[in-house]
Every structure is written in C-alpha cells, then in structure tokens.
C-alpha cells in the first residue's frame with residue numbers, strides 16, 4: 001500500500017499525543033528523540049529493544065569516555081569554514097553566514113573543538129554518489145565544512161542557503177532545508193550529530209525527522225534565529241545557532257583552563 | 258530560542274540529536290580513518306565486524322567511531338587524525354607516528370568495517386576496552402558500546418560493567434579472538450543477540 005503524507009501526519013499526531021500523555025502522567029520532559037519513532041521508517045529495524053545499560057560516571061573518573069579526541073590546526077584548512085570559496089567559481093544560491101557557540105550543560109564554552117557540517121546545495125542536491133534527486137549539481141559547491149571553536153566556544157561558517165529536498169520515504173516526502181552538524185565536547189559522552197533548521201519552514205509539521213523531537217521547546221532548539229548583526233552588508237544573510245552538548249563530562253578537567 | 262543565555266542556567270538545555278542521514282559520506286569519512294595505530298607498532302590490533310539490523314541485515318551506511326587509550330592506559334592527547342593538505346585542501350591522513358586514539362570508519366557495501374589500532378591498556382577498575390559510538394541513517398540518537406578484548410579473563414571478570422550483565426548479554430561486549438592480533442566484533446542494533454548499548458549518567 002502506498003504510504004501517503006496523510007498517513008505520516010496521523011502517526012506524527014499520535015506520537016505527540018502519546019508524549020503529552022506521558023508528560024501529564026508525570027513523565028520527564030524529553031529533550032532527545034526516541035530511537036523508536038515509527039513515522040521515520042528507517043528507525044524501525046535500527047533501534048535497540050533493550051534499554052541502555054546506565055553507567056554512573058561519578059563512580060570512576062578514569063573512564064576513557066570522559067575524555068575526548070583532540071583536533072588541531074593541522075586538521076583544518078583555511079577555506080574549510082567558507083563553503084563558498086572551495087572551488088574556482090562562486091556557488092549558486094543565497095549566501096548565508098551561520099555562527100553560534102558550542103556550550104556544555106553548565107553553559108561553559110567548549111573551546112578548540114571540531115565542528116563539521118554538510119548540506120545540500122541551493123537546489124536541494126547533495127554532492128553524494130547515492131543521491132538520486134535530479135536537481136542540478138553545482139560544480140562550485142561541495143557542501144562540506146569544518147572549523148575549530150575559538151576561545152569563547154564560537155564557530156563561524158559562510159555557505160549558501162540549502163534547498164529542501166524530496167526523500168521518498170512516502171509520497172511527496174520533503175525534508176525542510178537543514179545543515180547537518182557533527183560536534184565533539186570535552187568528553188566522548190558529549191558527542192552530538194544533529195541538524196540545524198531555518199526559521200518558519202512550512203515543511204516542519206510534515207517532516208517525521210524534526211517531529212521525532214516531540215517536545216515543542218526542544219524542537220525549537222534545532223531552529224536557527226535570523227540575526228541581522230551576523231548579516232554581512234552586500235554579501236550574506238546571518239543566522240545564529242547555539243549548541244548545547246548533553247552527556248556528563250569530567251568537570252575537573254576544565255578547571256584552571 | 259537558539260541564542261542561549263548562559264546567565265540563566267535553566268535556559269541551558271541540550272540540543273536534540275538527529276540521525277546522521279544517508280548523505281554524510283562526502284563529509285565525515287576521511288582517508289586513513291580506520292588506520293589509528295602508528296605504522297609498524299608491535300602492539301597493533303585489528304578489530305572488525307558487521308553492523309546488523311533487527312532482521313540480521315547488514316547496514317551499508319553505518320558510521321563507527323572508536324576512542325581508546327594507548328597500551329599503557331594513557332588517554333591520547335595528540336591531534337592530527339585528519340591532517341589536511343593546505344595546498345590541495347585534501348586529506349594527508351595521519352602521520353604514522355603519533356597516536357590520536359580516535360578513528361572513524363564507514364561500513365562498506367556488505368555492512369563490514371575494520372580498524373587497526375593500538376591494544377588498549379586498562380584504566381581505573383575497568384578491563385581494557387575501546388569505546389565505540391555508532392551512527393546510522395534511521396538512528397535518531399547515536400549509540401555507545403564498548404569492545405572488550407578477550408585475553409585477560411581475570412580482568413574481564415572484575416570489570417564493573419561486565420560483572421553487572423548476565424552472560425548472554427555480557428558476551429556481546431567481548432570481541433572474539435581470531436588470528437593473532439585480530440578480533441571480531443559485530444554490532445547488532447536490534448533483536449536476537451542485541452549488543453549492549455550504554456548510557457552515561
């Protein structure tokens with residue numbers, strides 16, 4: 001049977017109702033999506049059925065997961081954070097600047113850590129072999145960026161506004177425009193891969209991936225803010241997006257820094 | 258909402274996770290991501306296996322990250338895992354000398370992955386292990402697990418995590434020795450023989 005947007009919309013509504021009931025029954029606010037989220041069909045066979053085994057990190061400060069891999073200047077090149085300058089010509093599309101801070105749960109900056117991004121071009125096409133969307137490739141846009149956070153935990157990218165793209169999960173399935181982010185903290189337990197969205201995208205209600213974050217406030221934290229002070233005159237539109245890493249970390253490592 | 262006011266701790270709430278999706282292949286994997294051990298190091302081990310879904314089907318699009326200490330149990334502090342060529346913008350790879358302790362590997366079309374790294378040393382009260390982070394299309398939040406090496410039965414028996422698990426589940430975390438220095442470790446995301454995944458609190 002053909003899976004329609006209507007089917008998916010109904011499932012999304014049912015998942016929201018289930019979350020609201022959990023909240024009403026005294027359950028906790030869910031900051032993270034559930035791995036078992038059927039409206040996103042790829043999750044069905046790929047989520048564990050057993051609950052995760054909890055490790056109380058305060059019992060053992062020696063756990064290797066409380067430290068993090070290191071990255072440095074030699075892992076980065078000068079044009080890595082400017083996706084509009086990685087080819088001979090200019091990519092097509094609306095130029096944007098995206099900037100924000102990488103923080104831990106205590107609001108402290110994560111300094112000198114690796115931020116990686118990847119995205120579709122302005123037509124909604126990834127420079128990836130397996131991508132089948134027939135929108136044009138842009139020879140001047142790969143859509144990959146890297147940077148290290150500065151002394152205040154800040155990152156900064158120049159790129160083009162990615163386009164939305166169809167993804168065939170169901171009939172007329174479209175992903176809202178987004179930039180994928182990969183982040184490291186001061187501990188491996190803080191590792192995060194996520195997606196940044198743009199304000200007021202009309203596709204939000206229909207997309208099971210963003211809707212997998214059923215908590216309204218948590219979902220809003222995936223959406224960047226238009227920031228006029230980040231817009232560069234005669235050049236680009238600015239978006240601000242702060243990122244807060246979850247997961248415990250070894251607080252004593254930061255002391256004295 | 259996306260400007261966090263660090264002066265108000267109640268507003269510092271976690272950014273939700275999302276799937277890595279299917280199209281990270283031109284962005285995240287890098288040359289030599291699986292060759293973590295310095296060239297010719299005598300304490301090199303090879304770990305390899307499959308990533309499997311709830312029907313036993315291999316994942317051709319899973320991404321594995323490994324993180325582990327050196328053979329003396331020290332946490333690596335060297336950067337340079339993905340050294341770049343400032344001239345071409347491409348990857349130079351590791352320098353074959355320094356040990357960064359971290360690797361990133363995409364499963365191949367058969368769902369198979371491998372890595373060559375240094376035999377991890379013990380830290381604290383734990384038996385020696387490599388920390389693993391699994392990403393995939395369909396996985397809305399990545400999964401942590403551990404690869405324990407099978408060689409020291411006494412250390413494994415005393416390990417604080419392993420000793421809490423019943424035998425069948427415990428075995429999912431212990432790699433199987435094959436040829437000398439080669440270990441098999443499959444990751445089953447769901448169903449029979451499901452790998453033990455971890456949550457750090």
Ligand SMILES: [Fe+3]
Pocket residue numbers: 120175178180278280
């Ligand atoms: Fe995408």
